[in-house]
Amino acid sequence: MRRGVLAVLLAGLFLPAGLAGCGIPAQTEVQVDGRPEPTAGAGSLNGRAAQPPSRTASSEPAQFIRNYLSAAAGEREEAYARAKKFIAPESAHLLRAKQQSSEVDLTVVRLGEDLVVSPPSNDGTSVVTVAVQQVGVLRADGTLAPPVASQTRYVFHLRPADAGGTGLFITDPPNMLLLSDTALRSYYDTHTIYFWNSDQSRLVPDQRYLPSAVSPERRVTEVVRWLAGGPPDWLAPGVTRLPAGTAPINNATGAGDHWEVNLTMPGANDFKLARLATQLAWSLQDFTGELQLKIQNQNRHTVDLKKTREIFPLYAPSGAPERFCVYDGVIHSVSLAGEPASAVPISDEVNKGVVAAALSRAGDEVLAALVVSRSNRQQRLLVGTDPAPVTLFNGGGKWYGSVGRPTWLRSLDQDHPAGLVVADGRLYRFDDMAVMNPVTLTVDGTVTAVAGSFDGHRIALIIGGALYVASVSVDGNAITVNPPRRLVTRLTGLTAVDWYAENQLVFAGNDAGRPAAIYQTTVDGGVETPLKRQIGAEVTQLASYPGGSAGSLPPVMYETNKAAFWNNPFTIIRREEVLGVAPPAPGVRAPNPTAPFFLY
Known part of the structure; x- marks a missing residue:
């Protein structure tokens, strides 16, 4: 009989991580802009940008487009409105109206090293061509799903604001909300949640994205929703979902060292609640204190988050590698x-x-x-x-x-x-x-x-x-x-x-x-x-x-x-x-x- 191994999983580590265009005027030279997208926005949170730049933050065409590709970042309910501000009023209908909701998907693209810019023509219009890789779709549940779009470049036509206004407008936006991978890095935190493996003996990590400027209450609420919603498709066959029908009731409440979560959970016995409590303790690693689990408004289980993490440690090796x-x-x-x-x-x-x-x-x-x-x-x-x-x-x-x-x-x-x-x-x-x-x-x-x-x-x-x-x-x-x-x-x-x-x-x-x-x-x-x-x-x-x-x-x-x-x-x-290696003999390589x- 073989001896037992160390108990479960590594604790969360997030280490610093990352053209010929139709419509380009034939009589102008094309310039190449390879500057990285800035991460500074309106205000900051823990040294990170809290809000993406506004439309008037830059009138330089390449930087204007970079800013536009950050506009949808942050709270999903306002993503459409933020992006719409960059679009000329006469072209606003080109963004699909159904995207005006908290369930909107964001198409994440990785920018090429260069943005190709044609200088403004006599009427002030210009064209910016952006080479991209389609990285994935950022969904409302914080997962980055495989890409759906196939475009390898986007061409943006820009015009100056009307008389009395400032900045630029896009006259032909794509009919989807785009988000650059740089904006994903700048305006979102990666957050790890955990699902049990098939025999519920080990926790398996899953990565999600959450806007960096959210309250602690929102973080707790989202983690509960993510766990109830289940794992992404590629991970799902290897882990166990919560019981079918599990769903949060309203938002999490509390502050500091006490939080309450109310949800529906069919068949919520002591074993299932204890397993969920352990999931929550590790999925909320930056929280301490108590978390009270309620099932349809009835107090059913209280977990000491820190103590649970100590009792059930994630897998970690002993000693140095x-x-x-x-x-x-x-x-x-x-x-x-x-x-x-x-x-x-x-x-x-x-x-x-x-x-x-x-x-x-x-x-x-x-x-x-x-x-x-x-x-x-x-x-x-x-x-x-x-x-x-x-x-x-x-x-x-x-x-x-x-x-x-x-x-x-x-x-x-x-x-x-x-x-x-x-x-x-x-x-x-x-x-x-x-x-x-x-x-x-x-x-x-x-x-x-x-x-x-x-x-x-x-x-x-x-x-x-x-x-x-x-x-x-x-x-x-x-x-x-x-x-x-x-x-x-x-x-x-x-x-x-x-x-x-x-x-x-x-x-x-x-x-x-x-x-x-x-x-x-x-x-x-x-x-x-x-x-x-x-x-x-x-x-x-x-x-x-x-x-x-x-x-x-x-x-x-x-x-x-x-x-x-x-x-x-x-x-x-x-x-x-x-x-343990002896020096080579003279003349021997x-x-x-x-x-x-x-x-x-």
Whole structure:
């Protein structure tokens, strides 16, 4: 019988993250404006913009359009009215009237680096052409759903205000409310809520967006509505919804250390209420004090938010992550900038011919998955699970042309440790006997990388050079990868991915057609940030530790051009930083460390 693992999930970490146009006058020169959109608005909240800029904040055409692409940000009820102020009165009907409600969807677009502007003509009109990526649809429930629109550019015709007025007006707006990804970053907070997995033993995170300038009462109200409304489509197969018919009754009430929530909840017994209370305690991580649950106006359950989080901690590793790499086919510890290093938890007898590895802690055991190579460069997977050092490995199965870096699924079921690995372009599940079974995916394409999250119920995949996320259902020996959702990224031809935080990914690919760059993105692809650009060669392996302390950048290591690098700053890992390696003989060129990874 295997020993129990650490209790549930990583606590929330949100780390700083991110043309030829029809109608352009033929007699004017085209200018390129590549300035970033400012984040300052009317007032601020915790150092962030509280309200998007007004129509008259800028009369420079490119900046005017950037401001327009922020106008819908904030409280949904006023989104249409704010955007309408930027539109010429004679053109206001071009925005659909049905969008005047709190249920309006916002089309989120990622702007190209340049806005193309034609100088004003004799009558003061001008044209701004904006290249975009369709990122998704920001819904009223705070989720960023996959994109629906397909436009790759928008062309805006501008005219000056009528006599006596100031600023510009748009004369031909798109018939949807647009929101730039920069505005999403500037005027919204990311907020994590939690759903129980299928057997209600572990909480699984879900990311939502909430306008940054909202009251505490509104935050509590929205969290209750989000939980009652259920998870997004891609996550839903892997988690448990609240009982059908659960819905809030009016808004949450209270202040400070006491809050009350009134809702309908069919079959609301003590078990279900206790489970909901734990969800709420973690979905309201910045709240302390008491929260009183009422079912149709009857007091049914009172939860101490802070104490509940202490009793039921989210999954977190013990101790600092340990760095390892492969040096000349052998796994070695790595010590960077004076960091402590531990012994390699693999016996010397099997620590040879390694090209990639994944190690994970499960109680007092180490789960080890090694990709080894033989002389004809074929590769296979070896798996061992024991207290360190792991001496007995299972393998001997099929050899493949290529096997990627494995990932362990952090399940609570210690009797059935399992992981995922890519071999010859297909995704496989493996167990502690190194038996590999193909995993059926609903997306066609060559699979090149897979990475598992801290909670063990979500994975990231690279399929056909694109980034996907999927929920994972675990039931003993049965592991189901549910239909993946594709994320929109600025990079193309992606090669590597890992989890960067609870709801963030780090990935590598081609940047504007040039290899390579490493970017960070949210789990829904909404907010994307470059971490390292102009690497110059393909990133072949990428590893991060998603459990860093709040306010610190998660450590990242990667392999490119047969050498390993780390991100503090992005520099090569030197042979001298690899422990247990003897200096090379005179005249012999030492190999570089490769295949870096973390143990936690």
